[in-house]
Amino acid sequence: MTINRKDLGAGLVFIVIGAFFGLQANGLDLGTRLKMGPGMFPLILSCLLVALGAIIILRGIGTATPASTPVPWRGLALVLLAPVVFGLTARGLGFVLAIALVALITAYASQRMHAVLAVCLAVGLTAFCVAVFYFGLGLPLVLFGRWLTF
Structure with a gap:
């Protein structure tokens, strides 16, 4: 099984950042769905970031790492x-x-x-x-x- 290392790295970075901010937002008051607290929006965004990281990793499974291009x-x-x-x-x-x-x-x-x-x-x-x-x-x-x- 091959995995695209760039996708793996990017996905892991997204997951780590999302988890970090999710833990930080968890300490804030979440409120309810009708009256959201200050921690609701950061928690939702961090969950989306973790999900995006997982999707990037899953898409990178089975694809080879492309040839590197020069840095612009x-x-x-x-x-x-x-x-x-x-x-x-x-x-x-x-x-x-x-x-x-x-x-x-x-x-x-x-x-x-x-x-x-x-x-x-x-x-x-x-x-x-x-x-x-x-x-x-x-x-x-x-x-x-x-x-x-x-």
Whole structure:
């Protein structure tokens, strides 16, 4: 019997994380189905995570481990850089330009991304985030930061 080692590893990680948070949530008040306590939602999510880990392991049984592919260092670096850039520019540039900048950075993590598509993605994502967080939820966000005031 063969087993895909990547699926086994990923499934075990999901199960361990789900079990850990399930044990942590078990110490909270669960409440009832009609009046849920603060521990109900984390417990449900941790159970789903454990179930997902089990499904991943079961799907990996009987399949061989595929040949390894090279690590996409450019994509990895840009995706890890994006939240750092957002944190450093959100106050200075404001929410709008920080989101647009992060969208452009993460768009170029893909080898197949073109400039026009990246700009369209940045504009669309920025408009969506402003609509949801600023107008929809009414969060007190500074749309354009103090670095842009003259």
